[in-house]
Amino acid sequence: MMTEKQNRDEELISQSVQTPAMRDGDGFWADFKAHASLRSQDASVRTGPSAFSLWASGLATAAAVLVAGFFILSASSVSATQLRFIDVKSEHSAVMILTSDPEAGTVVWIEGLNADDPNGGSS
Amino acid sequence: MKSTILTVAVLALLAVSSAEAGSLSLRLVEASNSGGSSGSLSDVIGILQKTLPFKTFTLKASGSASLPASNQSVSLDGYSVICNGPQGNLSVAVKRRGKTIVNTSAALKKGKPFVLGGLPGGGGKSLVLILVAH
Numbered sequence: 001m002m003t004e005k006q007n008r009d010e011e012l013i014s015q016s017v018q019t020p021a022m023r024d025g026d027g028f029w030a031d032f033k034a035h036a037s038l039r040s041q042d043a044s045v046r047t048g049p050s051a052f053s054l055w056a057s058g059l060a061t062a063a064a065v066l067v068a069g070f071f072i073l074s075a076s077s078v079s080a081t082q083l084r085f086i087d088v089k090s091e092h093s094a095v096m097i098l099t100s101d102p103e104a105g106t107v108v109w110i111e112g113l114n115a116d117d118p119n120g121g122s123s
Numbered sequence: 124m125k126s127t128i129l130t131v132a133v134l135a136l137l138a139v140s141s142a143e144a145g146s147l148s149l150r151l152v153e154a155s156n157s158g159g160s161s162g163s164l165s166d167v168i169g170i171l172q173k174t175l176p177f178k179t180f181t182l183k184a185s186g187s188a189s190l191p192a193s194n195q196s197v198s199l200d201g202y203s204v205i206c207n208g209p210q211g212n213l214s215v216a217v218k219r220r221g222k223t224i225v226n227t228s229a230a231l232k233k234g235k236p237f238v239l240g241g242l243p244g245g246g247g248k249s250l251v252l253i254l255v256a257h
Binding site: 079080081082083084085086087088089090092098100102103104105106107108109111112113116 | 167169170171174175212220222223225226227228229230231232236237238239241242256
């Protein structure tokens with residue numbers, strides 16, 4: 001006994017359109033060439049940019065520069081404190097550099113620092 | 124028209140110079156895993172507890188310097204910290220008993236801490252130097 005859903009599926013299948021037969025490659029390219037030949041293929045004729053397009057591109061460039069400048073300035077104002085250079089004069093075993101994203105701070109940890117190193121340090 | 128342009132230029136220069144000038148706070152903090160942290164470290168306690176393997180931080184000494192600094196020396200509990208240069212390229216020398224043990228430089232952003240840790244303190248404890256530009 002067929003269910004209501006099966007009945008509906010059968011009905012839809014019977015109403016479906018037959019898919020077209022697969023075309024061979026030669027036929028496709030013949031059609032393609034026929035359509036292509038309808039258009040002018042002469043690329044030597046060029047038109048210069050209109051005054052409007054020059055103005056538009058100039059304005060777009062200026063806007064892009066302004067927007068980029070704004071983003072660079074805003075990014076630099078919120079960027080983190082950054083270590084530029086470190087030179088540990090006394091005996092030590094390691095230097096670790098960490099940054100913390102939310103606080104935008106930099107942490108430098110000197111491991112095993114001997115501040116009383118008789119051979120280290122500079123006056 | 125000329126006076127307007129001049130006024131705008133002067134205002135812009137003042138704005139730039141005021142953005143560069145400021146002050147620097149220096150704090151020397153003892154790091155440990157016992158006791159409670161100092162309330163005066165509330166602005167930096169987050170970064171300290173998150174990045175360093177210590178739970179509590181106690182303020183031992185504090186000082187300040189003006190920015191840009193001109194070889195300003197700040198004494199902090201047995202250490203001398205000599206600051207030189209503008210906020211964007213501040214040189215810092217940490218001295219103990221007259222000897223420089225660390226030379227460093229950093230580009231500081233206002234309110235964003237620069238932390239130099241691992242300095243030896245009393246009783247085998249570690250000290251942390253915190254610099255914040257304001």
